[in-house]
Amino acid sequence: MSSSEEASSMETTTIDKDLHVTFAQMMYHLLPNPYESQEINHLTLAYFVISSLDILNSLHLVEKEAVANWVLSFQVQRGTTNDPNNGQFYGFHGSKTSQFPPDENGVFHHNNSHLASTYCALAILKIVGYDLSSLDSESMSSSMKNLQQPDGSFMPIHIGGETDLRFVYCAAAICFMLDNWNGMDKEKVKDYILNCQSYDGGFGLVPGAESHGGATYCAIASLRLMGYVEDNVLSSCNLSSLIDLPLLLDWILQRQGTDGGFQGRPNKSTDTCYAFWIGGVLRILGGCNFVDNKALRGFLLSCQYKYGGFSKFPGDFPDLYHSYYGFAAFSLLEESGLKSLCSELGITNMAANGV
Numbered sequence: 468m469s470s471s472e473e474a475s476s477m478e479t480t481t482i483d484k485d486l487h488v489t490f491a492q493m494m495y496h497l498l499p500n501p502y503e504s505q506e507i508n509h510l511t512l513a514y515f516v517i518s519s520l521d522i523l524n525s526l527h528l529v530e531k532e533a534v535a536n537w538v539l540s541f542q543v544q545r546g547t548t549n550d551p552n553n554g555q556f557y558g559f560h561g562s563k564t565s566q567f568p569p570d571e572n573g574v575f576h577h578n579n580s581h582l583a584s585t586y587c588a589l590a591i592l593k594i595v596g597y598d599l600s601s602l603d604s605e606s607m608s609s610s611m612k613n614l615q616q617p618d619g620s621f622m623p624i625h626i627g628g629e630t631d632l633r634f635v636y637c638a639a640a641i642c643f644m645l646d647n648w649n650g651m652d653k654e655k656v657k658d659y660i661l662n663c664q665s666y667d668g669g670f671g672l673v674p675g676a677e678s679h680g681g682a683t684y685c686a687i688a689s690l691r692l693m694g695y696v697e698d699n700v701l702s703s704c705n706l707s708s709l710i711d712l713p714l715l716l717d718w719i720l721q722r723q724g725t726d727g728g729f730q731g732r733p734n735k736s737t738d739t740c741y742a743f744w745i746g747g748v749l750r751i752l753g754g755c756n757f758v759d760n761k762a763l764r765g766f767l768l769s770c771q772y773k774y775g776g777f778s779k780f781p782g783d784f785p786d787l788y789h790s791y792y793g794f795a796a797f798s799l800l801e802e803s804g805l806k807s808l809c810s811e812l813g814i815t816n817m818a819a820n821g822v
């Protein structure tokens with residue numbers, strides 16, 4: 468091995484935590500210009516940044532009170548004039564551009580609060596230690612029921628949109644964090660999720676759709692948050708379960724490619740983010756040791772950028788989304804110096820437990 472080859476292989480054997488902290492800190496202070504087009508999802512981008520710093524054990528770099536106040540400024544207030552059963556949802560807007568000022572009587576007419584933004588808002592608030600019992604959780608929960616469809620799925624916003632497992636997951640995580648399940652008919656949600664398990668064992672975003680890593684995470688994490696799947700179910704003696712576990716495991720284990728990474732579907736390239744979507748499911752089920760973790764680590768390191776962050780594929784430039792899921796995946800791999808992750812909630816265990 469030449470000295471340059473040795474140097475490059477040296478570079479890729481460890482996660483460079485300090486560089487990743489600098490990368491996340493830069494994003495905390497100013498999102499680069501390419502993220503301008505995603506302004507409508509500002510809270511989601513903020514969740515990636517704040518949760519990254521938490522996983523990287525660097526939450527001291529965050530002004531917690533300022534962050535909490537900023538997140539709270541996205542909340543839609545129901546006020547006393549709005550009936551919670553009027554069909555609207557009283558959660559959080561995704562961005563300032565979807566917030567409109569009230570009329571001359573102080574009444575808000577344009578309520579664009581969204582389940583994904585509300586999930587991200589609550590997750591950030593938990594990370595920075597804000598006491599969620601200070602929120603009007605009853606308004607949020609009971610109005611969320613307006614978004615549930617007859618088949619059990621959820622619409623993300625009261626004026627319409629796709630209904631699929633992504634928003635089922637957001638709804639379950641919101642109820643879990645608020646410790647208030649009045650916002651959903653759990654039995655209907657459970658039936659909808661079970662209908663999304665495909666013939667090959669994975670879950671599609673809607674019943675009958677092709678199995679997909681992200682949808683499978685949403686299904687299993689939701690069932691876990693709702694208490695329908697026990698923790699570490701694969702290591703328990705009783706493998707009876709609502710879902711077809713052996714078939715699911717078979718599908719999951721086939722997602723690891725020859726380069727060690729995970730793919731989201733058959734015949735697709737391996738990609739950093741699936742190390743979390745697939746790895747998170749394995750963690751919930753207690754099956755992390757059924758895959759080649761050393762090879763997975765090697766794949767992730769090949770996506771580590773020299774100035775911090777992770778790319779989707781080896782050798783590409785990093786982006787915030789794949790960087791976040793790279794950090795989350797390394798946490799699942801129990802990398803030293805990183806905080807452990809509550810995989811079903813998408814925040815660290817310390818944030819989830821309010822420590």
Ligand SMILES: [Zn+2]
Pocket residue numbers: 738739740741779789
């Ligand atoms: Zn990806």
